[in-house]
Amino acid sequence: MVEKNEQATVENEEVTVEGTEEATETVVEEVVEEVSAEQQKISELEAKLEESENRLLRLQADFDNFRRRTRLDQEAAQKYRAQNLVTDILPALDNFERALKVEAEDEQIKTFLQGMEMVHRQLVEALQTEGLEAISAVGQAFDPHQHQAVMQVEEGEGESNTVLEEFQKGYKLKDRIIRPAMVKVKQ
Incomplete structure (x- = not known):
């Protein structure tokens, strides 16, 4: 009977180990998916930031060109x-x-x-x-x-x-x- 109990305990441990491995794999997969999703969000945010920076630089260049044209027009009008x-x-x-x-x-x-x-x-x-x-x-x-x-x-x-x-x-x-x-x- 002791042998049967030991055998049952070993079987339970095998089932527990198998369940733990499956649970671990599931958790690892979920973590990897979350990390991938977070990396994708980070990539999207970096792309938006770069686009915003480029737009800002273009606006600054447009404003500088506007100021230069205005100054040249005023100088010509004065001249x-x-x-x-x-x-x-x-x-x-x-x-x-x-x-x-x-x-x-x-x-x-x-x-x-x-x-x-x-x-x-x-x-x-x-x-x-x-x-x-x-x-x-x-x-x-x-x-x-x-x-x-x-x-x-x-x-x-x-x-x-x-x-x-x-x-x-x-x-x-x-x-x-x-x-x-x-x-x-x-x-």
């Missing part, structure tokens, strides 16, 4: 603030110059022309203060950025592609062409 006024005044300046070319024989007209010449000079000086300068044309090589050719002739002195005569003055404000000079060019 060329007088452009509209100068453009509106140029026809009056042209008329002044045409009027000053009139030959006067009467003393009153000469005095009047001297007054007009003084006003013209003051107007030109004020515009030069703002950065306006006349484009030199006669005798220069034709430059399509500064000159507008309204005539081409084959005869005349000078080399080919040279400005022979200026019909209307051209002007630039600082480094920007406001109006190209209308010229006659030798072919």
Whole structure:
């Protein structure tokens, strides 16, 4: 009987060991699954963090570009603030110059022309203060950025592609062409 009890105890221990091994395997599998799930969550969170960091860097770069563009626009607006006024005044300046070319024989007209010449000079000086300068044309090589050719002739002195005569003055404000000079060019 003792033998039977010992045998039953051994069988119970075998069943207990087998049950323990199965339980251990189950627990290990559950732990591995939980660790895998946690690692997957960590990977997802790292991906989201990297995406957020990239978005933040892009936003910072966009903001820096916006600030730079705004600053450049403000500098250009300040530099060329007088452009509209100068453009509106140029026809009056042209008329002044045409009027000053009139030959006067009467003393009153000469005095009047001297007054007009003084006003013209003051107007030109004020515009030069703002950065306006006349484009030199006669005798220069034709430059399509500064000159507008309204005539081409084959005869005349000078080399080919040279400005022979200026019909209307051209002007630039600082480094920007406001109006190209209308010229006659030798072919």
